[in-house]
Amino acid sequence: MDGPVASTSKSLWKGKGKGRDSGRDESLLSNSNRSLPKQDDWVPPTQSLKKYVYAKPNMADKNFLKQKAIPDKKLAHHLQALTSAAKTSSLKAFEHDDLLLSHSNQGLIETETDLERTWKVGQQEIVDGSAIGVAGKAFSLKLDEFGPYALDYTRNGRHLAIAGRKGHVATFDWHSGRLHTELHLRETVRSIKWLHDESFFAVAQKKYVYIYDKAGLEVHQLRDHIEVNQMEFLPYHFLLATIGNAGYLKYQDTSTGQLVAEHRTKLGSCQTMAQNPHNAFIHLGHQNGTVSLWSPSVSKAQVQLQAHRGPVVSIALDPSTMGNRMVTAGLDGTVKVWDTRKWAVLNEFHFKKTPASAAFSQKGLLGLGWGNHISVFNDLQKPGQNPRMSPPPYMTHTFPGVPVSNVKFCPFDDVLGVGHSTGITSLVIPGAGEPNFDSLEADPYEGKRRRREREVNQLLDKVPFDLITLDTDLLGKLDRKTAAPSETENQDKPGWKDTPFSQKTRLDRLKVKGEAVEEEDESSGEEDEDEERRKARREERVEKADAKKRARGRNSTLKKMLRKRRRNVVDPQTVALKEKLSRARDATKKAKLNAMAARSAASGTAGALDRFTFK
């Protein structure tokens, strides 16, 4: 290491000035004696790397391949290549995020002494203790006359749309305060939702859903969506999902304009809807306490949970845990934290009041809106908490005398937007937003050109709706059902088709040919008497159920004819039919008695107890 370095540095100094002796050179070039700092050999722990493995997460596990020796060398080599590629890419992604992302100005409120409590921190204290720009984040719009407000942020957190129940709709850029449009619709507005960016928004009005563009022009009237209560937009599939009083969940493709699916929930009017951002499933909370999960390609709910004893008031899904956490709030004041993979309740809390609305922030903070205050919870997953005692909130804010209707966290910012009866309020919640955004996904500072390019790229990358599956890894998984069909298929089911001979397993093929060697089983030789009797009885029951056999021997045409004639009319034909029917009944009864008697005579048991024997 020293040799080549020294020679090059000497050559550098060759022609420069006079009287530079080699001794001076040595000291001046003292860095030639120092070796280069060693490369950092630190490898991040597997747990933090696992997060970045976009392929199967268990590929990052070092024991992944050592579990079973794979006899096929080509396959083993291929899997080796895949795991090493997954590891290198996850390492690179980790390094990128570790080095390039700024973690400086973000984080939760930290208490310095034991006596301090974070929920006692008010908005004024936060604004006073922070930079000047933060003051613009905490604002409140006083809009008294137009009813409780619903609000929505765009995906990049830059634009805000608010809608008052009495028909006041406004959209603005809340960073700069620039108003895009303000509409007075003069009819009930129940919900508002931005579409793929700030160019369009959808408003659920009294009867239909209307889509407006940025300037406030009504561009579409969606007459298929009737009396809609809640709306959700799936950004990667360009689908607008709506649910209303009729209980129909309808998906509309906003890029082609096609109504993609409508599903009857059959559970009545629904007021609660949430979207799982990681698998694009729609979670609906119903009045009977069930939560159902829907996708556009399946016409029944894919999952149904009994979440609460009363109606489900609010559902929220956590974007920070890859769609694994769900919080449901019921009218009875319970708030449950669910794991969406196991469908198990992780934690359950009882509150005295009913929460009105729930929302998760990008960093996993849960915001709940109550009657006159909101509370933000930090860590609801702590096991072992006493369910009777409600957990301490991270922050609270009170709205004296004003019921809260809607809470939403702003993406990529430490802001919680609250819609209430007298307008909207924007609160600063430190640690709520993701500090580093990805420009290729959502950029609060995108200019006109980038917005246009992003829109076109999003449309080109629009995922077809039938790829929405509960298991996000399904695409690319081996289809085991067709690879190895189940042996427990029911042959008697109608429509059963035998697998063709060439696709059968070897054993089945031999069986068909008649060359399968049956293993000698000793127990199969002897058959129990009870077993025999039970078998015979089963067969009898099947025969009885057989419709054809049922018709034989019992003259049901007589009964049919009698039924068809009016019962209160007595005419000679009816009388004759009735007589015929009673004669037929007597005859069957006699035959039964005779049969029983014959059997009892044959078996030798007492005659009186014959009626208690099995037939």
Next chain:
Amino acid sequence: MKIKVLHRSLEAHLPESSSSTAPVSRNLDPALHPFARPREYTRAVAAAKLERMFSKPFVASLEGHGDGLYSMAKDESGGLSRIASGSGDGEVRVWDLGDRRSVWEVVGAHKGMVKGVTFSHPVEGEEGRVEKKVGGGERGIKRKRTELGDRGKGKGKEEPESEDEDRLDSTEARGSSRLLTCGSDKTVKMWDLKGSKGSNVQPLQTYTGASGFNSISHHRYDPIFATASSQIDIWDETKTSPLSTLKFHSTSSLSTGEHIVSVAFNKSETSVLASSGSDRTVCLYDLRSGKALGRVSMAMRVNQLVFNPLQPPVLLCASEDHNLYTFDMRNLSTTTQVYKGHVGAVMSADWAPTGREFVSGSYDRTVRLWTAGEGKARDTYHTKRMQR
């Protein structure tokens, strides 16, 4: 209380000047990039569709023949632009693919169908040919035949050619100057491509055989060619009777006519040739020993054989049973690859000059492109104009 609120400075996120691009911030956390697999799948499908949409494989049609084309040959020493074609009414044409026009034609080359065409290669300084330097320093020495021995008609052609030497057309500067055609009228004719064209053109040389010829193939360097009829004849261009005859394909009592369907010289291992016959066999010969090297019996007749120009042992067979097979000529016991895709008999095939891909045309009116080693066709081309 330590309170840190997230706030961003505009300088870090807006472009530095009005003309520079806006800065891009990335966060590779998978929570910010959901639907990785479906998006990747969608992009792959869209890319494949766009590639198909933008590929327009049909380039041009060369028109001039009056009847269907039944034989075609490419000029291996003529750059990549010269091909010759023979049609059912006996017309032979030579085309330049760059200009997409016919540069030479003769009507009535044969009575009946022209069954095979092949270019005779100009030889570069090999012994066995008498050279006559006729002008042209930079372009190299033009080879000429002196003794054609064909009733003196050929000699008359030489003088006008020497006059035209300096005014050679640029399109005719490279490439073989002679063409061999064979037909079912039991003759093989050699034509001069620098000479006159049209009707009433006399060939440089005519070779007569015992029965109609099915196929013709020229040696890569030497002035030798092979024809297939009811036996394989090896001819020297200077002699009117064949040098040798190879009769290794068996004849059955049921077969009538010429039963050897195709013959092909190996262009890299140059003294090896292969032939296929109606007895469903493929035979391999070596000229140096004059004996058959091996023989394979197939399920159905092989309609055409082609050797890989860059890999000497690889032989491609286009078979009647809708498949193509490659053999290693050193080991004829097994095929090295089966190519399945056509739904009709494969009538002809040819290798790309790279030796890595080949094209096949079949009775099902499609042309398929294959990569050597992959058993499924890469592409299928068909038009309504291409019929049986």
